[in-house]
Amino acid sequence: MLLEIENLKTHYPTSKGTVKAVDGLSLSIDENEVFGLAGESGCGKSTLIRTIMRLVPDNARVSADKMTFQGKDLLSMPDRDFREQVLWQGISLVIQSAMNALNPVYRVGDQIVEAIQAHAPLSRAECEQRVAALFDAVGLQAGLMRNYPHEFSGGMRQRAMIAMSLCLDPRLIIMDEPTTGLDVLVQERILRNLRELRARSKHPASILLITHDISVIAEMSDRIGIMYAGRLMEVAPAVEIFRNTYHPYTLGLKNAFPSIRQLERELISIPGSPPNLIEDIPGCVFTARCPFAIEACEHQRPPMLEVAPGHKVACIRTEHVEEFRQRAGEKKTWQSSKSRI
Numbered sequence: 001m002l003l004e005i006e007n008l009k010t011h012y013p014t015s016k017g018t019v020k021a022v023d024g025l026s027l028s029i030d031e032n033e034v035f036g037l038a039g040e041s042g043c044g045k046s047t048l049i050r051t052i053m054r055l056v057p058d059n060a061r062v063s064a065d066k067m068t069f070q071g072k073d074l075l076s077m078p079d080r081d082f083r084e085q086v087l088w089q090g091i092s093l094v095i096q097s098a099m100n101a102l103n104p105v106y107r108v109g110d111q112i113v114e115a116i117q118a119h120a121p122l123s124r125a126e127c128e129q130r131v132a133a134l135f136d137a138v139g140l141q142a143g144l145m146r147n148y149p150h151e152f153s154g155g156m157r158q159r160a161m162i163a164m165s166l167c168l169d170p171r172l173i174i175m176d177e178p179t180t181g182l183d184v185l186v187q188e189r190i191l192r193n194l195r196e197l198r199a200r201s202k203h204p205a206s207i208l209l210i211t212h213d214i215s216v217i218a219e220m221s222d223r224i225g226i227m228y229a230g231r232l233m234e235v236a237p238a239v240e241i242f243r244n245t246y247h248p249y250t251l252g253l254k255n256a257f258p259s260i261r262q263l264e265r266e267l268i269s270i271p272g273s274p275p276n277l278i279e280d281i282p283g284c285v286f287t288a289r290c291p292f293a294i295e296a297c298e299h300q301r302p303p304m305l306e307v308a309p310g311h312k313v314a315c316i317r318t319e320h321v322e323e324f325r326q327r328a329g330e331k332k333t334w335q336s337s338k339s340r341i
């Protein structure tokens with residue numbers, strides 16, 4: 001395993017109470033794997049990334065039973081070792097807004113060269129050669145290295161960021177909403193580029209792809225995790241999670257997305273909103289919005305149960321899944337949970 005996280009909690013104590021942004025999350029990412037993590041805004045996706053990358057604000061309290069990268073303990077590793085051994089060369093990051101990530105007063109190529117030189121003993125010419133090759137790999141003309149960020153379109157900046165994330169040949173790239181806000185065609189091209197790049201590479205980096213966009217996740221990922229209110233609800237191979245969905249929340253998410261095969265189908269959204277993360281919820285965090293919840297769901301935190309090889313679900317009612325799948329497609333099913341919200 002490349003990255004292993006067990007029972008991670010990242011809490012923010014505030015004057016109003018403790019925000020449990022990530023609350024007992026376990027996940028692992030293998031070599032050469034694209035793991036897609038999907039969840040609504042506010043479910044703790046950014047907090048998870050910031051925790052892995054040591055970018056959490058000072059008020060955060062982080063604990064875990066295990067958090068390792070290539071077998072190295074990330075919890076006890078001194079900051080200096082993390083910067084020298086893990087950052088960029090081990091794990092790199094592509095964030096949502098490349099606009100803010102690139103310094104407007106430096107040429108784009110120079111910024112990437114600088115990032116390489118901070119970690120690898122290469123000459124300027126060697127670095128420039130590497131950047132040119134990376135630009136080419138992400139579909140940018142090498143000459144654009146000499147341009148400033150404002151001369152790039154949003155899509156070009158995002159490509160430059162992806163090139164930068166690849167520059168030290170990391171084993172894991174964390175991508176946080178890498179194509180959100182871009183035009184659909186540009187988004188499509190960037191994702192295609194990324195897939196081709198991985199297909200060409202002898203030892204491609206793993207990717208932790210984080211987005212609220214289920215279609216991007218479905219298109220790119222080998223495995224998918226569905227996150228809700230700081231916890232994982234369901235994890236499975238990509239095909240399996242859509243074909244053999246178990247968790248009521250995942251069933252609800254599927255309803256809210258148009259499917260090519262069922263264009264005439266009415267989109268049904270899940271009524272209500274996620275719980276306040278300050279609240280102490282002893283049971284399942286989805287209970288209040290779940291049309292299939294029973295009393296026990298309120299009291300008992302559901303363990304992650306393996307329902308098929310590699311397919312885990314945090315729900316205590318999985319034996320009723322056939323009924324849930326059938327009823328989840330009907331609008332009235334979801335309206336029935338409204339009375340409890």
Ligand SMILES: Nc1ncnc2c1ncn2[C@@H]1O[C@H](COP(=O)(O)OP(=O)(O)OP(=O)(O)O)[C@@H](O)[C@H]1O
Nearest residue numbers: 012019021040041042043044045046047048057277
């Ligand atoms: N420094 C902080 N102090 C207190 N609460 C915080 C802090 N940072 C984030 N939160 C809260 O933690 C929860 C999770 O936030 P986070 O940004 O991780 O979610 P997210 O899923 O990435 O959302 P988005 O997609 O909108 O960025 C939210 O309720 C947020 O308000």
